[in-house]
Amino acid sequence: MADNLSQFYLVQLSYTANAWFDLAEWARATEKPSAEERLGPVERLLKYFGGWIAKVDCDHNQIKGKFVGIGQDDLVAILGFPSHKQALGFKIAVAAEPGVKSIALNPLLPMEEAVHAMRDAGNARTSKETSYAAPGRRGSGP
Numbered sequence: 309m310a311d312n313l314s315q316f317y318l319v320q321l322s323y324t325a326n327a328w329f330d331l332a333e334w335a336r337a338t339e340k341p342s343a344e345e346r347l348g349p350v351e352r353l354l355k356y357f358g359g360w361i362a363k364v365d366c367d368h369n370q371i372k373g374k375f376v377g378i379g380q381d382d383l384v385a386i387l388g389f390p391s392h393k394q395a396l397g398f399k400i401a402v403a404a405e406p407g408v409k410s411i412a413l414n415p416l417l418p419m420e421e422a423v424h425a426m427r428d429a430g431n432a433r434t435s436k437e438t439s440y441a442a443p444g445r446r447g448s449g450p
Contacts, residue, residue, distance in 0.1 A: 314388045314389070314390065315388065315389050315390070315391060315392060315395060315415060316362060316386055316387070316388050316415070316416040317386070317387050317388075317389065317395055317413045317414060317415055317416060318384065318385075318386055318412075318413075318414045318416055319383075319384065319385050319386075319387050319399075319411065319412070319413050319414075320381040320383070320384050320410075320411070320412045320414075321381065321382060321383040321384075321402070321408060321410070321411045321412075322380070322381055322382045322383075322408070322409040322410045322411075323382045323383070323407055323408065323409060324406070324407050324408070324409045326406075326407060327407030327408070327409075328382075330407065347361070353398065353401060353402070354387065354398065357389060357394040357395070357397050357398045357401075358389060358390045358391075358394050359387055359388055359389040359390075359394060359395070359398055360387065360388050361385055361386070361387060361388075362385075362386040362387060362388050386416065387413075392415070395413055395415075396413075398413075399411055399413045
């Protein structure tokens with residue numbers, strides 16, 4: 309589903325106490341609760357915005373889906389969207405739900421693109437055209 313024009317995002321989400329209560333009650337009352345059943349509504353919302361949950365292949369372990377966190381974030385996932393506009397629409401739709409305490413959607417770059425950006429930054433900093441130096445280095449001044 310992903311192609312060269314896809315944008316990937318790290319989503320970090322926290323639920324309210326009421327949302328956790330509802331999820332625990334759903335899991336208790338459902339005969340055989342499954343991740344697929346929980347992911348269904350999310351996948352339909354993603355599809356509306358042209359998005360998907362990224363499949364991550366970490367040396368063929370085939371990770372797919374969302375992860376529940378034990379730290380600050382209750383849920384993390386890597387999502388794909390065709391554009392920032394669709395990603396923002398998804399974020400707003402999720403953030404509007406009363407059970408969502410917070411949601412962050414951070415664009416991700418492939419490592420190769422990041423290395424090129426590092427090279428561009430190094431070139432820009434040393435260019436006679438820019439002569440950029442921020443305060444904090446000895447002698448750089450304002």
